[in-house]
Amino acid sequence: MQAKIGILTVSDRAHRGIYEDRGGPAIRAYMDDVLTNPWRPVALVVPDELEQIKRALLQLVDDEGCSLVVTTGGTGPAPRDITPEATEAVCEKMLPGFGELMRQVSLRFVPTAILSRQTAGIRGHALIINLPGKPSAIRDCLDAVMPAVPYCIDLVDGAYLTTDESRIKAFRPKGK
Numbered sequence: 001m002q003a004k005i006g007i008l009t010v011s012d013r014a015h016r017g018i019y020e021d022r023g024g025p026a027i028r029a030y031m032d033d034v035l036t037n038p039w040r041p042v043a044l045v046v047p048d049e050l051e052q053i054k055r056a057l058l059q060l061v062d063d064e065g066c067s068l069v070v071t072t073g074g075t076g077p078a079p080r081d082i083t084p085e086a087t088e089a090v091c092e093k094m095l096p097g098f099g100e101l102m103r104q105v106s107l108r109f110v111p112t113a114i115l116s117r118q119t120a121g122i123r124g125h126a127l128i129i130n131l132p133g134k135p136s137a138i139r140d141c142l143d144a145v146m147p148a149v150p151y152c153i154d155l156v157d158g159a160y161l162t163t164d165e166s167r168i169k170a171f172r173p174k175g176k
Contacts, residue, residue, distance in 0.1 A: 002038040003159035005031055006060030006069035006126075008046065008053075010083045011133065014073075015047040023072030026135035030142050037162045042066055048074050053086035061090075061126040067158030068149065069126055070142075073133035075117045083130050084117045091121030091128060095152070098129060102141040106132070109140065120145075125158040147171050 007027045013019030028041050042064045046052045053074070060066045074083030088094060098120035106113030118141065120129045127149060131138050150161040150170040163170045 001159065002040050003035075003068070003161055004040050004042055004064055004066040006057075006064065006066035007041050007043040008056050008060065008069060008071040009044070010046055010048055010053055010071055010074035012047045012080065015045050021045055022135050023131070023133045023138060026138045027070050027072060027131070027142075030139055034142075034146060034163050034168045035161060036164050037160065039159075039161075048080040048082060050082050050086055050089075053083060054089055057086060057090045057123070057128060061123045061128070067126050067153050068161070069128045071128070071130045072138060075119075075130050075132055077115050077117070081117070084119045087119060087121055087128050087130055091123050093122040095120040095122065095127075098145050098148075101144050102131070105140055105144040106137060109137070122152075122156055125153075125156050127152050127156065127158065143168065 007024045009021045009024040014021040024043050044056045046056045060069045071083055074081045099118040102118045103113050103116055116132055118130050131141050146168045147170055151172050
């Protein structure tokens, strides 16, 4: 069965077409690189508006049936950076360890990573992960958390994801 993965770019400029969305395509390229199971992207671009971000997350999980939603953008400290607030508003459970690990990895490359507010949470049968907007940071952060992503999605009865073990070795308990 083909898994659906939501890719949500949060950016005023990309939404208005004055800035090329590089984050969404970076997420898609990453998934193409590491996933071995059939999957289909469902991509959206929304402005930095709380209600529009929430609606997009609900659409991707509740309407489209995505088991994984990866967002890019809106995780900094600026006034319009509100992606984590939208994510928290739609999730039943937050998973702060994702953000902690992503910040730890990002600090190896840039001291301002401490300003990032990446997070993750569960809504229904889906895992939502908030990433920064910079494509190289997207890859670094996903490399850090991806070993836990397939099993997390298993635990919430989402789609079964498999990875190219030469690239990312997903953790699953023996017998799973």
